[in-house]
Amino acid sequence: MIGHQNMKIVSHESIAADIYELVLEGELTKRMTSPGQFVHIKVTTGNDPLLRRPISICSIDPDLNQFTMLYRVSGSGTRVLAERATGASVHVLGPLGNGFPVDYLKHGERALLVGGGIGVPPLYELSKRLTERGVHVTHILGFQTEKAVFYKKEFEALGDTYIATVDGSYGTKGFVTDVADQLSFQPDAYYTCGPAAMLKAVEAKFKDINGFISMEQRMGCGIGACLACVCHVAGDESNLLYKKVCSDGPVFKSGEVVL
Ligand SMILES: Cc1cc2nc3c(=O)[nH]c(=O)nc-3n(C[C@H](O)[C@H](O)[C@H](O)COP(=O)(O)OP(=O)(O)OC[C@H]3O[C@@H](n4cnc5c(N)ncnc54)[C@H](O)[C@@H]3O)c2cc1C
Numbered sequence: 567m568i569g570h571q572n573m574k575i576v577s578h579e580s581i582a583a584d585i586y587e588l589v590l591e592g593e594l595t596k597r598m599t600s601p602g603q604f605v606h607i608k609v610t611t612g613n614d615p616l617l618r619r620p621i622s623i624c625s626i627d628p629d630l631n632q633f634t635m636l637y638r639v640s641g642s643g644t645r646v647l648a649e650r651a652t653g654a655s656v657h658v659l660g661p662l663g664n665g666f667p668v669d670y671l672k673h674g675e676r677a678l679l680v681g682g683g684i685g686v687p688p689l690y691e692l693s694k695r696l697t698e699r700g701v702h703v704t705h706i707l708g709f710q711t712e713k714a715v716f717y718k719k720e721f722e723a724l725g726d727t728y729i730a731t732v733d734g735s736y737g738t739k740g741f742v743t744d745v746a747d748q749l750s751f752q753p754d755a756y757y758t759c760g761p762a763a764m765l766k767a768v769e770a771k772f773k774d775i776n777g778f779i780s781m782e783q784r785m786g787c788g789i790g791a792c793l794a795c796v797c798h799v800a801g802d803e804s805n806l807l808y809k810k811v812c813s814d815g816p817v818f819k820s821g822e823v824v825l
């Protein structure tokens with residue numbers, strides 16, 4: 567159920583080029599149950615910027631009432647967020663949207679998790695949940711360059727982890743699909759989050775396998791009221807049917823929406 571709360575910053579640090587790890591504490595954490603959901607953050611106590619920023623839930627620790635987000639500084643809102651110090655609080659609305667279906671796969675089955683850049687974070691909590699169920703996970707994580715790589719060790723602790731960088735400075739040179747071409751097994755399902763071009767390529771590559779795709783779209787309200795985030799339903803020739811990424815997604819079945 568959606569709630570909102572001023573949550574305390576218990577840790578906030580830079581972990582890669584322009585990438586920050588932010589740990590927040592508060593009772594709202596107890597409502598965070600599904601990996602792939604996101605929160606809508608008010609980055610300051612004032613009105614500039616006015617709009618909240620959607621950020622994925624990366625990891626949940628219900629015992630400590632804490633959850634972790636990873637974000638990239640890309641514009642005015644995330645720049646302000648990066649200046650918030652440990653001990654301060656930020657107002658959080660969430661958890662929002664529908665996450666990845668963890669129970670789709672059974673014990674002993676194989677999941678392929680494919681993340682690109684700032685689409686990697688929600689796959690971490692997902693991977694934890696899948697491994698807890700006895701699902702074998704393989705991760706393919708794509709970044710621009712070595713300095714942008716994050717959470718490699720964390721993913722390696724859960725399953726085989728392959729890194730691709732566009733400039734070849736770390737891991738395989740190229741895209742996540744270049745690594746996927748070399749896989750020696752066929753996954754029972756795939757889960758993916760990242761830039762639209764990557765999602766399209768992954769969906770095309772695994773067209774015979776069921777997959778779950780988390781979309782990133784510019785958002786306003788985050789709760790299904792403003793229509794800022796709509797995307798078209800696949801196969802709808804009238805082009806009149808749409809889904810709201812914030813409340814119908816952000817996770818959709820492969821082939822469900824136009825990427
Ligand atoms: C469901 C979801 C999960 C996301 N998870 C993460 C995450 O875990 N880590 C992370 O770094 N980023 C994530 N993003 C992208 C993140 O929301 C944007 O990078 C961020 O809002 C940019 O804000 P800004 O102030 O830096 O940029 P600005 O360009 O100043 O933002 C201006 C406006 O555009 C919106 N906006 C800009 N870029 C995006 C974008 N790519 N997606 C959605 N809205 C955008 C902002 O929310 C704001 O309303 C996610 C987006 C969505 C939709």
Ligand code: FES
Pocket residue numbers: 784785786787788789790791792793794795796810811812813
């Ligand atoms: S952001 Fe308002 S409807 Fe999705």
